[in-house]
Amino acid sequence: MPKALIVYNTRTGETKKIAELIAEGIRMGGTEVEVANVNDIKDEKGLQGYDALVFGSATYHGDMMQKMKTLLFMAEKAGLAGKVGGAFGAFGWSGEAPGRIFDTMKNIFQMEMVSEPLRLKSSSLGGGVEMAQDYGRKIVKKL
Numbered sequence: 001m002p003k004a005l006i007v008y009n010t011r012t013g014e015t016k017k018i019a020e021l022i023a024e025g026i027r028m029g030g031t032e033v034e035v036a037n038v039n040d041i042k043d044e045k046g047l048q049g050y051d052a053l054v055f056g057s058a059t060y061h062g063d064m065m066q067k068m069k070t071l072l073f074m075a076e077k078a079g080l081a082g083k084v085g086g087a088f089g090a091f092g093w094s095g096e097a098p099g100r101i102f103d104t105m106k107n108i109f110q111m112e113m114v115s116e117p118l119r120l121k122s123s124s125l126g127g128g129v130e131m132a133q134d135y136g137r138k139i140v141k142k143l
Helices: 014-028 066-075 097-108 128-142
Strands: 003-009 032-037 052-057 084-090 118-120
Touching (some): 003 014, 014 032, 014 084, 014 128, 052 066, 052 097, 084 097, 097 118, 118 128
Parallel strands (some): 003 052, 052 084, 084 118
16 A cells, blocks of 8 residues: 655644645545654654655745755655645645645655645645645556
């Protein structure tokens, strides 16, 4: 059975909620998934052994949070080329973080990304629950 890892960095808890909803969508598709806070990943070995990786960060002052940047630098050594990937995040105003994570995963890591990053102001607004679960199902389809 394929395995997926979702790693999130949150400021208010909203990005964590989105991560959990994406995980629900992945489980609905019959794939095993783990959800981890960025603080739980200590080195590149923590990213290995998965068929899909999904990274998410809140947008803070127009960028991803610092610990997600650190994770991305570490992930360069993890050998993620060809793995399925996705990116997501919560935002208040601008929402640049998911796109920057997505571009790094696609262009630097050479991962097989889903069509686009998931950007949500809140999981509870405007169909956010369904959108996040659907994103998880897209990850499974890509596997």
